[in-house]
Amino acid sequence: MTSPDSPPLVSPSPCPPPPPSIPSSPMRSSPAPSSSSIPGPPSLPPTGEVMVLALGRKKQRVLIALSILPNLFLAFLLSSDPLLTLSPKHHCHLPGPPPSLEMLNATLPWEKGQKSKEGGVSQCKQYTNRSQTAVTDCEGGWDYNVTEGLKNNIVTEWDLVCARYWLVPVEEVCFILGVLTGCLALGFTADRLGRSKALLISLTLSVVFGVLVCVSPYPSVFIVMRFCLAATSAGVYVTLYVSRLELCEPSARLVATMLAGLMTWAGELLLLAVALGCRSWRGLLGVGVAPLTLFLSYGVPGVFPESPRWLLLSERSADMNSFSERRNSSRDVREDESFTELDSEPAPLARPHLSLPELFHSRNIWKNLCVLGFTSFISHGISHCYSSFRGDVRGTASSFYWTYLLSVCAGGGAWLLLWATVDRCGRRGILLLSMTMTGLASLILLGLMEYLSEMAITIFSVLGLFSSQATASVCILFTAEIMPTIIRGSGVGVVLALGCVGRLSSPIMDLRNHYGYFLHHVIYSSLALLAVLSILLLPESKRKPLPQTLADGEQYRRPPLGRRRRDNVPLLATPNPET
Secondary structure (H helix, E strand, C coil): CCCCCCCCCCCCCCCCCCCCCCCCCCCCCCCCCCCCCCCCCCCCCCHHHHHHHHCCHHHHHHHHHHHHCCHHHHHHHHCCHHHHCCCCEEEECCCCCCCCHHHHHHHCCEEECCCCCCEEECCCEEEHHHCCCCEEECCCCEEEECCCCCCECHHHHHCCCHHHCCHHHHHHHHHHHHHHHHHHHHHHHHHHHCHHHHHHHHHHHHHHHHHHHHCCCCHHHHHHHHHHHHHHHHHHHHHHHHHHHHCCCHHHHHHHHHHHHHHHHHHHHHHHHHHHHHCEHHHHHHHHHHHHHHHHHHHCCCCCCCCHHHHHCCCCHHHHHHHHHHHHHCCCHHHHHHHHHHHHCCCCCCCCCCCHHHHHCCHHHHHHHHHHHHHHHHHHHHHHHHHCHHHHHHCCCCCHHHHHHHHHHHHHHHHHHHHHHHHHHCHHHHHHHHHHHHHHHHHHHHHCCCCCCHHHHHHHHHHHHHHHHHHHHHHHHHHHHHCCHHHHHHHHHHHHHHHHHHHCHHHHHHHCCCCCHHHHHHHHHHHHHHHHHHHCCCCCCCCCCCCCCHHHHHCCCCCCCCCCCCCCCCCCCCCCCCC
16 A cells, blocks of 8 residues: 555556647648659649550551541532532523524513613513513523533533522522531431441441432432432531541640641632533532542541540440550550550440430530530621622622632631641630621621722621631631530531531522621621620630540639639648658
């Protein structure tokens, strides 16, 4: 027994007592060392970029070139409508040898011009028995004075003039509706079945319907087959566009897209040269359809493989393993590290299902799609106003060659401008600038058309045509970059389809003989100013990786105007004691 004054008995212990515990605090705690807090080598690229790198630089460039080459011949199928439907000067056919000018004045009535004071002999009427009192419709057909374009097109072959002229705008409307249908249907097919399968289906159907168009015996058959050919050709264009973008790294996307646009521009110039040589619409379309049979070889295994980004969202683990097998032959250290990361990730067990409720609740994706679709609608619709403005205002239509070359050269110049500025100033900035120029050119033409000279009207028309085509090109590139892979084909198809809706105004105005052109132009100009404001809601996609899923696409948001710089350095970061 111990007394109270004696010290307590303490058992000897070889270890000192533990230090007092410190209460944990979320602001002062030292987190466990992790890969995000320990400085180390640069982060590896996303898995989609890894699979693109797995192709190898040489293979990647070959596939991009293969995706660009068909654009040269797609221009023959998608840009040949102005040549096929060009209506030359004509008059009623008179029996006997070619009549002289005095004979025409004595046989055909004189009509005043609809838009100018100048007139000429009637194109649809003739005197009855040369009495110069009674007038009747042409009885023996028409004689055509072809000075531009094809010697024999659908107008001259089937006499689609006068009372049958309405078939020409109907064909143009059906052609645009075919492009619209192909963009929507085959863009969705590319998302569901894969890029390579959709491309092979579109190419096969394009060859079949191209042959049927060339042998069409009647206008009704031609219009139906032309609708189908437009749909399948648009499917080839959309599928190649998406596949090409998914094969590129962020720094090479603009260059590849620009080269494809310039290839289309070269095809439009080649189209005019071939038209001057063959002089027949059947031969012109045949020149465009025949090379497509060679591109059917893309369906041979190994020639044009499936998009690696789409494979990541599918259940084809065998195809993914074929990409990762290139790791053994790679010499790049960084690529080897990327392939190691790819091998360590488990292959997807099932194809990811596109959840419709999740898609409907993806408000940011829908917002971006609506803004870009609306901008595409305005840019495609207002282009026709600029190309025909001089003829609508002054009543003197320009030469077909001048109008065609002006439109084509404006498109080529727009691609060169985009190549020089988009990667420096960003997609959103250039889109905003080009749409602003489009609206300003339109307002100047409408407000000062009574005071502008012929040269000034031509300059502002070229400026508006140039800026509207640049806007349309940036819209498609922007859409392909911010839409996730799971709906990229459908997103690009929707924006192109809305552009086709804007293009429908051109044949409708032709059917009405351009009556109401001023109101038509005013509406598009007002909508262009509204589009300028809506572009401010878009994010920036310059040098950013392509999103894969809907969740990735939702992260593409417009940065706030009052954004403050964020410090990514962790508070009280402590070094790893093990290093």
